[in-house]
Amino acid sequence: MPLTITRTLARFEDCCMVEEALSLLEFLKGRKSAKVDLSRCTYLHSALLQLLVVGSVKIVALPTDPLLARWVGRVLAERHPEHLAQPVQIAR
Amino acid sequence: MTTLLQRFIPESREYLESASAGLLGLERNPANDGLVNEVFRAVHTLKGASGLFDIPALTRLLHAGEDVLGAVRSAQMTLDSTAVDLLLDSLDRVSGWIDSLEAAGALPTDADGISARLSKQLWALLPSAGTAAKAVAVSLEVAPPPDWLADLPLEERQAALNASAMDGANLQAITYTPDDGCFYRAEDPFHLLLQLPGLLSLSVVRRDEIALAETDPFRSALAYRAVAAQPRSEIEQLFRYVIDQVVIATIPASAIDPIGLEAFVSPQSVGTNCPMAARILSEQRRIVALPGADTALKSRIAAVEATIASLLASLDWTVPPGELAAAAGDACMGRPERMLGLIAILEARARPARSESESETIAADPADVLIDRRAPLSAEARHPGRILKVDQNKVDRLMTLIGEMVVSKNSLPYLAKRAEEVYGCREMGREIKEKYAVIDRLAQEMQRAILDVRMLPVSEIFDRFPRLVRDLSRRLDKQIELKVIGEETAADKNIVEALGDPLIHLVRNAIDHGIEMPDQRVDVGKPEAATILLRAFQEGDQVIIEVSDDGKGIDPRAIKLKALEKNLISEDKADSLSDQQAIDLVFLPGFSTAKEVSDLSGRGVGMDVVRSAVEKINGTVTLTSRKGEGTLVRLSLPLSMAVSRVMMVEVGDGLFGVPMDGVVETVKLPLARIKRIKQAEAFVSRNAIIPLVRMHEVLQTPRGLVNETGEEAVLVVRIGGRTIGLVVDRFREGIDVILKPMDGLLAGMRGYSGSALLGDGRVLLVLNLKELL
Numbered sequence: 001m002p003l004t005i006t007r008t009l010a011r012f013e014d015c016c017m018v019e020e021a022l023s024l025l026e027f028l029k030g031r032k033s034a035k036v037d038l039s040r041c042t043y044l045h046s047a048l049l050q051l052l053v054v055g056s057v058k059i060v061a062l063p064t065d066p067l068l069a070r071w072v073g074r075v076l077a078e079r080h081p082e083h084l085a086q087p088v089q090i091a092r
Numbered sequence: 093m094t095t096l097l098q099r100f101i102p103e104s105r106e107y108l109e110s111a112s113a114g115l116l117g118l119e120r121n122p123a124n125d126g127l128v129n130e131v132f133r134a135v136h137t138l139k140g141a142s143g144l145f146d147i148p149a150l151t152r153l154l155h156a157g158e159d160v161l162g163a164v165r166s167a168q169m170t171l172d173s174t175a176v177d178l179l180l181d182s183l184d185r186v187s188g189w190i191d192s193l194e195a196a197g198a199l200p201t202d203a204d205g206i207s208a209r210l211s212k213q214l215w216a217l218l219p220s221a222g223t224a225a226k227a228v229a230v231s232l233e234v235a236p237p238p239d240w241l242a243d244l245p246l247e248e249r250q251a252a253l254n255a256s257a258m259d260g261a262n263l264q265a266i267t268y269t270p271d272d273g274c275f276y277r278a279e280d281p282f283h284l285l286l287q288l289p290g291l292l293s294l295s296v297v298r299r300d301e302i303a304l305a306e307t308d309p310f311r312s313a314l315a316y317r318a319v320a321a322q323p324r325s326e327i328e329q330l331f332r333y334v335i336d337q338v339v340i341a342t343i344p345a346s347a348i349d350p351i352g353l354e355a356f357v358s359p360q361s362v363g364t365n366c367p368m369a370a371r372i373l374s375e376q377r378r379i380v381a382l383p384g385a386d387t388a389l390k391s392r393i394a395a396v397e398a399t400i401a402s403l404l405a406s407l408d409w410t411v412p413p414g415e416l417a418a419a420a421g422d423a424c425m426g427r428p429e430r431m432l433g434l435i436a437i438l439e440a441r442a443r444p445a446r447s448e449s450e451s452e453t454i455a456a457d458p459a460d461v462l463i464d465r466r467a468p469l470s471a472e473a474r475h476p477g478r479i480l481k482v483d484q485n486k487v488d489r490l491m492t493l494i495g496e497m498v499v500s501k502n503s504l505p506y507l508a509k510r511a512e513e514v515y516g517c518r519e520m521g522r523e524i525k526e527k528y529a530v531i532d533r534l535a536q537e538m539q540r541a542i543l544d545v546r547m548l549p550v551s552e553i554f555d556r557f558p559r560l561v562r563d564l565s566r567r568l569d570k571q572i573e574l575k576v577i578g579e580e581t582a583a584d585k586n587i588v589e590a591l592g593d594p595l596i597h598l599v600r601n602a603i604d605h606g607i608e609m610p611d612q613r614v615d616v617g618k619p620e621a622a623t624i625l626l627r628a629f630q631e632g633d634q635v636i637i638e639v640s641d642d643g644k645g646i647d648p649r650a651i652k653l654k655a656l657e658k659n660l661i662s663e664d665k666a667d668s669l670s671d672q673q674a675i676d677l678v679f680l681p682g683f684s685t686a687k688e689v690s691d692l693s694g695r696g697v698g699m700d701v702v703r704s705a706v707e708k709i710n711g712t713v714t715l716t717s718r719k720g721e722g723t724l725v726r727l728s729l730p731l732s733m734a735v736s737r738v739m740m741v742e743v744g745d746g747l748f749g750v751p752m753d754g755v756v757e758t759v760k761l762p763l764a765r766i767k768r769i770k771q772a773e774a775f776v777s778r779n780a781i782i783p784l785v786r787m788h789e790v791l792q793t794p795r796g797l798v799n800e801t802g803e804e805a806v807l808v809v810r811i812g813g814r815t816i817g818l819v820v821d822r823f824r825e826g827i828d829v830i831l832k833p834m835d836g837l838l839a840g841m842r843g844y845s846g847s848a849l850l851g852d853g854r855v856l857l858v859l860n861l862k863e864l865l
Contacts, residue, residue, distance in 0.1 A: 018275050021309035029305055046282040047275050050314050053296060055304045071286060071294050078295050 010034065012041035021047040028055035038063045044072060052076060095551050100141055101194050107134040108187050112180060119176045132161040147199055148332050149207035150189050156211030157182050159218060169219050182210050205328035208335045235341040238265050240317050248293040250433035255292060255321040263343040264327055268316040270337055275310050279334060285318050287330060293319040369442035372403055377435045380428050393423045487545050494539050495830030499849050501535050504528040506852045548588045550628045550637065551579035557599055557626060564603045571610050571621040572603060581628040583635040587729050590709045594702040598639040598725050599624065606643030606723050618642065633731050640724040646717035648674035675717055679703045736831045738858055740824035741807060744793025749829065749848065749858035756808040756815065758823055763802055775817060782808060784817045790864060811861050831858055
């Protein structure tokens with residue numbers, strides 16, 4: 001399962017494709033502040049990224065993949081700087 | 093290069109040529125509907141064919157051309173010379189791409205951008221596009237740096253400047269607005285952008301403010317903005333499938349100027365070409381970027397600061413007050429970005445503004461760009477190997493002519509003989525024979541060359557099988573691997589073409605009936621994936637094509653039972669059949685072994701259809717199978733249908749030809765060895781009883797030669813699995829003949845497959861033994 005959802009946390013693993021969008025949306029809908037853990041995510045589909053942008057989410061951890069982390073962090077930082085649990089290091 | 097592509101290339105050249113010629117004709121006479129249709133068809137066909145390959149730039153451009161031509165065809169617009177120019181431009185472009193496809197197997201890197209620009213221009217011609225669309229199209233050509241650049245964080249703008257100053261690369265701003273349905277087309281914009289090399293900035297904006305609760309998660313609702321230090325063509329290539337959703341703008345350094353330097357630079361120095369200053373500045377940049385954060389850093393930065401200050405003074409340039417000092421202060425604290433950005437800006441000023449002037453040519457005038465980029469297509473690059481497409485009738489006529497020549501050259505030995513015997517001139521006879529040898533050699537070479545023209549590789553038909561096997565195996569849940577060997581083997585066009593249907597039938601049979609389900613295969617210890625082998629090779633003057641599988645094979649007993657059930661054979665006969673003979677029963681008309689008629693095979697037409705199709709082109713089919721191990725079907729076919737080799741025999745006062753492929757041997761049979769069994773005659777040869785047939789009785793000719801030698805001339809032939817001895821009067825030599833089928837009044841005559849003309853003018857009747865006996 002690329003997307004594991006517990007009560008307050010959605011954990012992304014491996015390749016997270018567009019198929020997960022519906023379950024992610026369901027998860028985000030129900031919650032005021034939803035936590036998202038991307039650390040094991042290696043591929044994040046635009047549909048999921050888009051939900052993270054629109055929804056009010058707290059990113060607990062960025063992906064370990066540096067490229068993915070840099071740009072996911074960049075995109076989310078601009079939209080919701082206040083929702084990031086920790087400052088995102090923009091790697092150079 | 094795939095064979096498909098190999099065929100596409102010459103074909104596309106033809107279409108391009110006819111389209112260009114048609115366009116030129118149209119320009120002179122725009123009302124010619126026939127020409128419009130012709131050009132439209134050529135472009136349309138070419139577009140369709142190009143869709144088979146991964147060359148979207150080419151397909152898109154042709155598509156745009158097709159749209160314009162379609163509008164012309166339906167009288168929505170008329171072709172003026174601007175439109176013709178544009179269309180011809182596009183066709184030239186496509187033709188250049190075809191050359192590059194042939195040479196390099198891919199389109200040039202700038203193809204996607206050119207294609208996008210040209211097709212936009214073409215679409216702008218359409219009446220429905222209107223003036224507004226035209227304006228949009230033109231503005232897309234010269235997209236100015238987008239406003240959002242100013243919103244980028246300072247450090248990103250500095251990084252972008254650094255990148256452009258360091259590598260001299262063009263900075264491009266990409267605004268990518270995927271349409272709503274892009275997820276359904278398996279597009280992934282974010283992922284696509286991550287593929288962008290030299291990506292320096294990436295941000296998104298929401299295209300609407302729909303609340304989360306109402307969001308459709310499968311509708312793309314973001315627009316993406318990116319900055320990358322890459323040549324425009326590379327970016328266009330990456331976005332080639334979505335290029336209409338992307339706006340790429342080349343960014344001049346001033347547009348991302350992080351410190352507003354622009355305003356402070358004295359006007360007279362703008363665009364100064366000052367290579368010395370540029371060199372000094374790039375050296376400063378290298379020094380600032382040196383690693384190490386010790387005490388040496390401070391003095392290094394101080395030196396850099398001093399150098400830049402004096403440089404500014406000497407050039408009479410100014411920067412915002414305090415900027416240099418602030419940048420130096422940051423740099424001493426280990427944050428050199430500001431300093432680097434400043435140097436980059438100054439460098440961009442000092443240099444002959446390469447990146448900017450380049451971007452200006454791209455942006456300035458689309459027409460100029462086209463002319464500019466067409467130049468590299470030099471004249472000699474444009475003359476690739478041509479393929480001539482010839483009407484088949486013309487080749488056939490050549491074939492008949494060379495056949496007649498072969499035959500008439502055969503009359504020379506007769507002439508030589510007459511010179512000797514009738515006119516008593518041996519010398520003359522010998523000279524004629526010498527000349528004959530030369531003509532003979534030439535005629536043979538010519539014949540071979542003409543035969544070659546008609547030769548096609550069997551890959552023509554083999555190419556369709558990977559797809560067929562894939563589709564069928566998916567449908568039946570079987571795992572099948574198709575192996576193809578010897579697809580380059582060539583045979584006459586008619587033969588290759590006639591083989592298509594029988595082969596499809598055989599492969600379907602193998603998949604449907606031959607190969608077991610994966611679990612059954614595992615149960616009997618075979619690998620889960622079955623193999624179907626298609627093999628073609630040449631053997632003597634025959635082409636052999638084999639279709640084999642490692643499936644369950646054919647059970648001879650099941651075949652016998654089935655044949656009995658269908659009253660195809662009698663019970664006694666069934667008992668006496670060997671296994672191989674039983675397997676051969678599948679060739680009987682009306683035989684189908686599958687229990688249920690599926691839609692894949694076994695529709696009542698079975699192996700008998702295969703056999704008759706193959707026999708029609710003078711081939712044979714054999715089927716061998718071992719229960720549990722698989723089945724092998726072997727088709728042997730003549731290389732060419734044009735020339736057949738026959739054995740001549742004399743019967744009575746006539747001369748007859750017997751097709752050589754049926755002849756087993758010739759025997760001089762002493763009368764004493766002929767055994768009489770009731771009315772029939774037979775003899776024993778190699779431990780087999782061979783029935784004898786007296787040909788003069790069959791052909792109803794008077795018995796010519798009275799046999800004085802006490803021997804009969806017996807031609808042993810195999811017809812349809814039986815061996816028969818034909819008693820003839822005399823054997824003659826074997827010759828190559830061009831077989832002409834019987835026509836006119838003789839067309840319905842049974843027993844003859846045709847006639848041929850002999851060198852001395854006599855007509856040779858070629859027997860069809862199967863019909864005759």
